Amino acid sequence: MAIAKAERLMNLALCLLGTRRPLSKRELRDSIEAYVEAFGPGKGGSGSEDSFNRMFERDKDDLRELGLVIETVENLDGEVGYLARRDSNRLPPITLDAEEAAALGLAAKVWQQARLAGAASGALQKLRAAGLPEDVDPYEAHGALEPRIPVHEAAFEPLMLACRDRRPVVFEYRKANAARPETRQVEPWALECWRGHWYLAGWDRDRGAERVFRLSRITGKVRSRGARFTAPVPDVVTVRETVAGWAGEIADRSARIRLRSGAGYPLRAKATSVRELGAGWDELEIPYGHGLDAWLVEFGPDVVVLEPAELRADVVDRLRAVAEG
Numbered sequence: 320m321a322i323a324k325a326e327r328l329m330n331l332a333l334c335l336l337g338t339r340r341p342l343s344k345r346e347l348r349d350s351i352e353a354y355v356e357a358f359g360p361g362k363g364g365s366g367s368e369d370s371f372n373r374m375f376e377r378d379k380d381d382l383r384e385l386g387l388v389i390e391t392v393e394n395l396d397g398e399v400g401y402l403a404r405r406d407s408n409r410l411p412p413i414t415l416d417a418e419e420a421a422a423l424g425l426a427a428k429v430w431q432q433a434r435l436a437g438a439a440s441g442a443l444q445k446l447r448a449a450g451l452p453e454d455v456d457p458y459e460a461h462g463a464l465e466p467r468i469p470v471h472e473a474a475f476e477p478l479m480l481a482c483r484d485r486r487p488v489v490f491e492y493r494k495a496n497a498a499r500p501e502t503r504q505v506e507p508w509a510l511e512c513w514r515g516h517w518y519l520a521g522w523d524r525d526r527g528a529e530r531v532f533r534l535s536r537i538t539g540k541v542r543s544r545g546a547r548f549t550a551p552v553p554d555v556v557t558v559r560e561t562v563a564g565w566a567g568e569i570a571d572r573s574a575r576i577r578l579r580s581g582a583g584y585p586l587r588a589k590a591t592s593v594r595e596l597g598a599g600w601d602e603l604e605i606p607y608g609h610g611l612d613a614w615l616v617e618f619g620p621d622v623v624v625l626e627p628a629e630l631r632a633d634v635v636d637r638l639r640a641v642a643e644g
Contacts, residue, residue: 327353331378332387336408341392341400344375472534475510477541478519482507485552487524487544490537498643500538505530506548522550529553574607575625582621612637 330351334342348354348371358371379401383389388407392400474490481488488507493500506522516533523530578586580599587593590603602625605611612633615622624631 323353327351328378328381328385332382332403335382335387335389335401335403336405338402341390341394341402343398343400344372347375347401472517472537474519474534474537474541475517477543478507478534479510481541481543482509482519485548487546487548488541489544490541491539492532493536493538498640503530503532504544505532506550506552508552510534522548524549572607572627573604574611574627574630576603576605576615577601577623577625578603578618579621583618586615586618586622616641 330353331347334347334350342350348358354371354374357374358367379389386408387403389401389403390407392402394400478488480486486507487504489502489504491500492503504524505519506524507519508521509519511518511520516535519532519534521530521532522528573591576586577596577600580595580601586603586605590605592604594602596602607627607630612630615624615630615634616637622634624634
């Protein structure tokens with residue numbers, strides 16, 4: 320089946336590239352052997368015609384996804400025809416040095432999802448076909464490096480596609496200190512990974528402000544909405560700064576905590592000072608920014624907040640919400 324489809328797509332691409340005038344669906348159906356074998360000549364029954372139209376539309380979409388520029392032209396009689404002009408489907412020369420090719424190779428190896436891995440591999444194949452030097456192997460230039468970005472949340476893929484296509488989404492979101500999830504209507508901007516967690520930055524329509532959502536707190540399915548964005552999309556650098564601030568990476572104060580000895584190594588790595596208290600406890604001073612309360616809750620009974628008072632209160636509220644379930 321895969322070979323038959325590949326052959327059908329190749330023949331369709333050759334027909335569209337080889338013609339000097341637009342070809343109608345009927346002409347393409349009669350010219351490509353796979354269509355004739357599957358549906359017969361162009362004057363088949365209505366069921367056959369509908370099945371051919373569906374397959375033809377899928378084949379066109381597949382070729383466009385592969386990068387073929389297909390034009391739709393209407394003649395004087397109102398009949399629609401298709402062609403792929405050679406000048407529109409010719410790439411300029413591509414030159415990559417060894418370091419640039421290595422960067423592309425590493426990027427292609429990052430993603431663990433089959434969908435993204437296939438897209439990355441396909442992109443490299445296109446570059447190879449367009450002139451990437453044969454003596455440059457983008458996969459092996461830094462073979463000792465094995466980058467990975469794990470993604471376990473089911474919400475990642477639909478949100479990634481929504482960010483790409485600029486489509487508003489709706490999902491159920493449970494805040495760390497909330498007993499039940501709330502419905503959020505969001506215009507998604509970008510996905511960012513911080514401390515091993517994925518975050519979505521976007522415009523919250525109900526609150527009329529930018530917000531950041533941790534993907535692990537999204538429950539149920541992410542549903543798309545057909546409406547357009549209502550708020551301007553900021554530059555990607557601004558989005559990253561927003562995510563960094565909400566994820567606790569931007570700190571403007573300090574906090575003092577007690578940490579059980581032998582526990583909380585990520586907190587120890589962030590600490591500006593560590594003092595042994597004895598009895599199995601240490602005192603740490605750590606940077607305090609937005610999101611620190613949620614991070615501290617993850618360490619459970621191994622952490623006790625000493626100051627400031629508002630941070631201690633936020634941590635206690637979150638622990639109570641978890642306990643009440």
